[in-house]
Amino acid sequence: MKVIWNTSFKDDNKRLKYIPIGYKLMLTFLIFILLLVAVNFYISHSMYDATMRKQTRMNIQGTLMQIRDNVAYKVDDIVQTSSTIYDDRTFIQSIRRKETGFSEYYRMTKVVRPKLESASKAVGLNLRLSVYFHNETISERYQKWDTVNNMDYNEQTIDTYHIKRISNKFWYFTLPAERFNETLVWKQVEEDERDGRISMIRRIVDMKNPLKIEEVGIMRFSVRISELFESVDYTKLGEGSMLSVIDPYGNIVFTSGEMALNNKQNYLTIEENLPQQNWKIVAQVPLNIIEQEAKRVRTVFIAICILCVILFACAGFLVSQSFSKRIMKIVSVLNFFREGDLHRRIRYRGKGEFAQIADALNAMGEEIEALINKVYLTQLQKKEAELEMLQSQINPHFLYNTLSSINQLAKFGETEKLQNMVVQLAQFYRLTLNSGRTMIPIAAEIDQARAYVDIQKVKYGQRMEVIFDIDTNIWPYETVKMILQPFIENVLKHAWSGDRIHLRICVKKEGDMIVYRVIDDGLGMKPERIKEIFDLQDDSHMGCGIRNIDQRVKLHYGSEYGVSIYSRVGIGTSVQVCIPARRRKLLGRSKD
Numbered sequence: 001m002k003v004i005w006n007t008s009f010k011d012d013n014k015r016l017k018y019i020p021i022g023y024k025l026m027l028t029f030l031i032f033i034l035l036l037v038a039v040n041f042y043i044s045h046s047m048y049d050a051t052m053r054k055q056t057r058m059n060i061q062g063t064l065m066q067i068r069d070n071v072a073y074k075v076d077d078i079v080q081t082s083s084t085i086y087d088d089r090t091f092i093q094s095i096r097r098k099e100t101g102f103s104e105y106y107r108m109t110k111v112v113r114p115k116l117e118s119a120s121k122a123v124g125l126n127l128r129l130s131v132y133f134h135n136e137t138i139s140e141r142y143q144k145w146d147t148v149n150n151m152d153y154n155e156q157t158i159d160t161y162h163i164k165r166i167s168n169k170f171w172y173f174t175l176p177a178e179r180f181n182e183t184l185v186w187k188q189v190e191e192d193e194r195d196g197r198i199s200m201i202r203r204i205v206d207m208k209n210p211l212k213i214e215e216v217g218i219m220r221f222s223v224r225i226s227e228l229f230e231s232v233d234y235t236k237l238g239e240g241s242m243l244s245v246i247d248p249y250g251n252i253v254f255t256s257g258e259m260a261l262n263n264k265q266n267y268l269t270i271e272e273n274l275p276q277q278n279w280k281i282v283a284q285v286p287l288n289i290i291e292q293e294a295k296r297v298r299t300v301f302i303a304i305c306i307l308c309v310i311l312f313a314c315a316g317f318l319v320s321q322s323f324s325k326r327i328m329k330i331v332s333v334l335n336f337f338r339e340g341d342l343h344r345r346i347r348y349r350g351k352g353e354f355a356q357i358a359d360a361l362n363a364m365g366e367e368i369e370a371l372i373n374k375v376y377l378t379q380l381q382k383k384e385a386e387l388e389m390l391q392s393q394i395n396p397h398f399l400y401n402t403l404s405s406i407n408q409l410a411k412f413g414e415t416e417k418l419q420n421m422v423v424q425l426a427q428f429y430r431l432t433l434n435s436g437r438t439m440i441p442i443a444a445e446i447d448q449a450r451a452y453v454d455i456q457k458v459k460y461g462q463r464m465e466v467i468f469d470i471d472t473n474i475w476p477y478e479t480v481k482m483i484l485q486p487f488i489e490n491v492l493k494h495a496w497s498g499d500r501i502h503l504r505i506c507v508k509k510e511g512d513m514i515v516y517r518v519i520d521d522g523l524g525m526k527p528e529r530i531k532e533i534f535d536l537q538d539d540s541h542m543g544c545g546i547r548n549i550d551q552r553v554k555l556h557y558g559s560e561y562g563v564s565i566y567s568r569v570g571i572g573t574s575v576q577v578c579i580p581a582r583r584r585k586l587l588g589r590s591k592d
Helices: 009-015 021-086 089-096 100-119 261-266 286-336 351-365 372-392 396-411 417-438 441-461 484-494 527-533 544-557
Strands: 127-133 158-162 186-187 197-209 212-224 242-246 254-255 267-273 278-284 440-443 463-470 476-482 501-510 513-520 562-568 572-580
Touching: 021 100, 021 197, 021 278, 021 286, 021 351, 089 100, 089 197, 089 278, 100 158, 127 372, 127 417, 158 463, 186 351, 278 513, 286 351, 286 372, 396 417, 417 441, 440 441, 440 463, 441 463, 441 476, 441 501, 484 501, 484 572, 527 562, 544 562, 544 572
Parallel strands: 127 158, 463 501
Antiparallel strands: 127 212, 186 197, 197 212, 242 254, 242 278, 267 278, 440 476, 501 513, 513 572, 562 572
């Protein structure tokens, strides 16, 4: 073969003077990147203001919803506590009876006071409970607040009065007409304004006659305003903001923060309604907070653009060097071919010019060794296919680590753990292989996940906490196998943000669907990373397991089902897999 290229190639190459192709590529790439970054910055900057305002409003709205939910939770707790009295038929019948002497004493000490104390302590708030009875045979017991020595307005009390004490009070005879299990009002009455409290007022009624609701008493739960609206804190929105709670009549019940009187036009106002009570929370946020945030993000964006130019320049240098190396590799192989060494080969992926040149050069050597190479490649491909099939069924790293753990348990004589781990390993692979079936009972899928978790607990110990939340209604249904375990394995590989991790594995029937959820409190993922995972054009190995499960579910059940991921960096990740609820065909029982 040396006869073919018996030329003065090296001498000609030395005499040739030119700009290397790597530098040409680098210069072109750098110009392109500078133009791209400049145009991108201009367009992004021109669109940023509106987007930033919208995002800030959404963030404020989200914070306001959290505040609303916190207040609603406390309010609902008080309402639910009052319902324990409102709905207690035995208690209502007891307070209707006219009793005196020992019978009245027994009723107060064994029925009325215990019931009121239980209701007062049911909520983790400083409640004052006052109950006004129509039945005057019930004794009055109450705390007096008109003496100098009794001024602890924070004291929690339970007071019982006769209704005549409030029959002439404006707040009593203006109560709305009773609608069963619905009517209640929030007002500042009696000593509430003095003590910084607000009361939830609700009737106690007797439904003995379905056509007539009879009032037998009034209950008033008084709670500190500062405690009820503790979460209404303007600092959650930023300095200069103001949060207000307004009742249905337009009165301000609670305020946090102060607003400058001369800058009302520079405030963004957002409202959020509280359910049931018809209150609303009004947030007033100065627009300069948004402007400051926009300026800060703009500075960061400029810094990112500069960094991108630097990184892309480095990347361009590496790309140009890569192309130069490919060309030099072709030149090197030509030199070897000229010297008669036909075993040299060039491997390029794709269908570009380099690949075509490489194929042409490789064909020169393949003609001589065709038969040998064909047999060799055939055997090699066969072995690789067998190895790939084996690896697709059994995870060698998992098996190796498990056997290593078994070895350690045997070495230290922990026979009980050793036996349990071997049983779990056997169960895991029995459920994984599953006689080659694709559809299995959901119970088997959960058992396989439990077995995997039990094996991993030997390795991680108390660093790993797993909770299974399984809906008992799912047992009659079937599923595609190997849905839960890959996600659990993915958490243990990539989600650690410290020396501990918590997982919650939920399987529930929601409507006509079975919903799997794997929730962790690990590192979390950025939205861009989640988008890459579901990108079918991404040929990297990262996220291929998740894409595989998503495509398997869609293949079996349709495009409306599959995998969805919700994650926040530093908080954790929740993976959800939805499949239709399809019952198992009970034509026969499997030995598995």
